[in-house]
Amino acid sequence: MKKNSRSFVAVTAAIGLVMLGVNYAPVANAAGTLTVSIGASVPLTGSLAKEGLLTKEGYQFCQTKVNAVSLFTIGGKSIKLDITYQDDTSKPDLAAQNLSKFNDKGMKLILSSYGSANVNAQAAVVELNKQTMVDSGGADDNIFNKGYTRTFNVMSPASEYASSMVKAINDLARPKPVKFAFLSADDGFSKTVTAGGIKTAKALGFTTMDPQYFPNATSDVSAALNKIKADKPDVIIGSVHFVEGVALIKQSKELGVQPQSFAETVAPPILEFASTLGPLAENVLGSSQWTSTTKGRDKYFGTAANYATEFAAAFGHEATYHNAEATAACLAMVMSIEKAKSIDADKVQAALKSLNTMSFFGTIHFDSTGQNSSKPMSVIQIQKGKIITVWPRISAQAKMIWPYAK
Amino acid sequence: MSEIPVLETRGLGRRFGSLDAVSDVSFSVPKGMILGVIGPNGAGKSTFINLVTGHIKPTSGKVFIEGKDMTGAAPWDIARAGVARTFQIVKPFNGMTVRENIAVGILYEPHGTNRMAVALREADEVLHTVGLAGQGERRPNELSTADVRRLEFAKALASRPRLILLDEVMAGLRPTEIGPSLDLIRELKAQGTTVIVVEHVMKAIVAVSDEVLVLAQGKVLMQGDPHEVLADPRVIEVYLGHRYAKRQKGNS
Amino acid sequence: MTTTPEVKISRNLLHTWIPSVVAVLAVIGALILKSHIPGGELRAVATIFMFIALSQAWNIIGGFAGYASFGQVVFFGMGGYFTAVVMLKYHFSFWVAMPLSGLFAAVFAMLIGLPLLKLKGHYFAIATLGVAEGMREVVINLPDLTGGGAGISVPIAGTFAKTQYLGDGGFYLLFLGLAIFSVGIGTLVSRNKFGYGLRAIHQNEDAAAAVGINTVRSKVMAYGLSAFMTGMVGASYVFQQVTIFPERLFDVEITVLMIMMVVIGGSGTVIGPLLGALGLQFISEYLREHFTSGHTFILGLIIILAVILIPQGLVNYIREGRRTKQYSLLTNIRRYRL
């Protein structure tokens, strides 16, 4: 007992010492440069590791590019981005805790984690710590309806994900389909997406069936398909993530569910979607935050096409919209720093509020809740294994193929 | 025998599937008696004990403890009614010291102390009684086979039972170690405790029992004076035949 | 009888005040530490406290009674959701909601415990795991009450917030309090009749019943107590996190962490789970910060080594060593190898 108690004291003391000894990295001040320390907690392990890595790549690309061009100075010093990464293992509590640790080290500027749950937790902490965060990975509306003022999201809101595809079909599909079936994962984000889609579809006069839900990240959506099969919908819209998205297409084939068209959120613009499904992926519609034909340009990355080329050269794979979102978030941060002529979190926050600019990512302009609601989403279609932008018409690379039979 | 018997069973039976492990066992044990229970392997001796102590629920019949119907009662209720037991396959509490093993029994005795320190002190007395003095701080798994048997015995004694059922406490003991155990059983009787001894060691049973009950195929074959029972040809036939003879030879 | 036991007992009594003094010093140390570390570190240390409380809670049912509650997180989740719902919908103060959450979890545990605690070993483990996974589904499928997959947010400011957000320092103290409370309960249980009854049940239920222990009642009580503590921790976690989601609140990994901490520290002891929580949480936090891509790999290695070298847990290893004067790790390996 005695000995154990002593070891307890020793361990407590040791922990105390180590924690006191944590280094508070001051803003390094080399001659002529001003280092901007930015904290980024991203999921590098766990269920969101894949998207987390894409997010990190996007941030890294931004840092390299911005540091290389060095387009403005503050007080005569050129800006150097220094982004510190921490793994949050795909868990909201760690995503939040990492931000507080950044705060300890004086990092007030934050680039977000990936996933609505993670970003939701982060947004609360950002408010408390008076940090300023640009969000590239959490689009769920319920992050932005809480009155937070320090989180800014470069993405189009969740309600646009399915809506944009409904609008595209309304706009381009001939003969026009009649009946829409919505299949959805049961997480908050996907449900918001579905609700938005149904609202738009009804407004445009389409018939909508009751949405069918399945567990988030399931690889078996057969129950939902069996339920809608008899009603023969013309279009199946899936609010899904990658795994459910692939399952939806595969199992539809297996079960003989044959609508005129499939449209899915999130999954189709991911590169593996086409390679995983092969011919089954052909002509599936998807909504994307960004494509290489997105309209707009900025002084760091040029156009979306420039971005795509340079990114592919730097990372050896095509840029996905997750990469672009992350870069865009970082870009919004940089532009606001330039505008504020300061790296103070409050001044950057003020600059973000009034930011209104074009970029390789399209419009970046935050509404009062901090969402980039004026940015339209693009609709893509897998055509011959390639991700082709088909809507809005202005950035379309090819015509939407319609209808198609599976 | 106008007194209420400490233990009485009426038509006690237990059926496992289509097998009658024990059937129609009726007998009674008056206060202060040492009853020996014998029978060949599979005769239902352990099942019988388990039926009395509530570890197995009977499918027929009744169990009365000091006149009270305890049929189907939970083992702890039977323990609290003053019945203690040992297990044929010893079940010491391995995570605790030998003293603590005993102390648990003392703590959970209805009229006992609730304080561990007191219970530990009392445990030392029990350990002394069974010949484990000085072993109190060891772990059961560090004891010799004989000492583990003693511990099993001591655990049963800890709750100061009025009836104690000993399931082969002498199995595996050397002849020299059997003597002290028998003395202990006699001492229990002297203190007024009723004892039921289930044994394979025939010599021990004969030496200590006031009466012997013979189980065969789950039924009572006969009950009576040890020497008379052992001399009975039916008993010799079902059970003792070669085994007892062999043992006698080996012991002489 | 002899005089030796008397001496031993008085020595034991002497021993009892040393841990108390150490405990008081540790608490004072923790309070001093609070004013010396910044918010993020406070949060990290609060998480350590949280796991101390959780591992102590698990230790009651898993360590003492030997029932491997693999679904322990269900009480964390239900306690958490109870608090979130009553704070959001009924405007409860957190200080009322928290103990109620504990009670809610305890009552639930005792209800499911009646049938489940008849199961043994892995079967109990999987059944409790089933309850946890099932309850998560229930929470997801009751969106009107729980917010479903979209999560639920506790009011922390404004008119609906009866209790203002505590801040990093406040939660540090709250979790410290829970840790103290749980270590206190653990100490009490480890020394009293109830705790010895549980240990006896752990070793052998038939033998425990034979000495008069009401095994059913003891197990159900232990499960309830364990759930009570876990539920209160869950409630506090929810308040700290503000917005919560079913995936995290019913995350099986939280259970696994509790078990790891208890087993590596030394199950069935009080100091073991405490050290386990402290050590493991500290190491994993350190690794995560310094080895961004390889931290789980290293943590896995550490766990494997710890399990092979000191399978009985740190505290039990030291205790055995002191008793038998045998510290060799090789003998230790020999004990459980084939």
Next chain:
Amino acid sequence: MDTFLQVTAYGLLQGGLLALVAVGFSLVWGIMNIVNLSHGAFVILGAYIAWEMQSWFGLDPFLGMFVSAAVLFCIGYVIQRYLINLIVNGPVFITLLLTFGINMIFIQSMNLIFTADFRSIQTSYGSNSLKIGAIHIPVVRLLAFLLAILISFALVAFVKRTRTGLSIMATGMDRGAARLMGIRARHVYAITFAISAALAGMAGTMIATIETFDPAKAGKFTLMAFVVAVLGGLGNLYGALVGGLLIGLVESWAGQYLSGTWVNGIAFLVLIIVLIFRPNGLVGKAFYAARVEL
């Protein structure tokens, strides 16, 4: 009616896949009393190996699965012989923790080697279905289902007919006695674990052909194997098959006839009910349940 038949058929097929995942897990648990928390990681590793075989050599997954099985057999042997054997006589929690540690290392290694990208093995026949009336029977799922049945029978034949199989069984029942009979328990344990890992590898290949996989999915397969093994019961090599089919059916029916997303909840409810009324599982033997010690 068609819908019911379709749902039932699909549930059975899905159940076969679950059985395939669980059969090795159940074997190791039954024989050695080890709950292998790294089983799911073995499944995923098997999927990766088959995927690599296809992408490098164009090997069809139904051939590639033998490569997966062979590689995992070796890995499994080494892990049991040189790691798990070291603590196999310890309390159950020790083996749980050890395999959890192994699991962490495997998952992180796969994360680093293969990245967290989603993958899937593509075949020309991948999503084809046989049509029986209005019922669609997906070909690959059917093959996986048949494989699960085949493996269950093969395993029983192996255990009952071969020397190695008999020594595995004997060791499972009474290690001491088996040792006295000259059975090398260390080797037999390692072989048993190796077989289990090999079966996980085959299951992984099927998973890769039917669905998508990534390292983070490992935990899900371990959990399902756990449920299926308990449900079927230990000590019966058909246990996994029975448990798998039941879960498959229940989930399928629940998905079809209940609203919302209750499928997993219902599966676990069935599990708990079965455990309360039949603690040894549906076809398990009491010996294996009683033996469990903590």
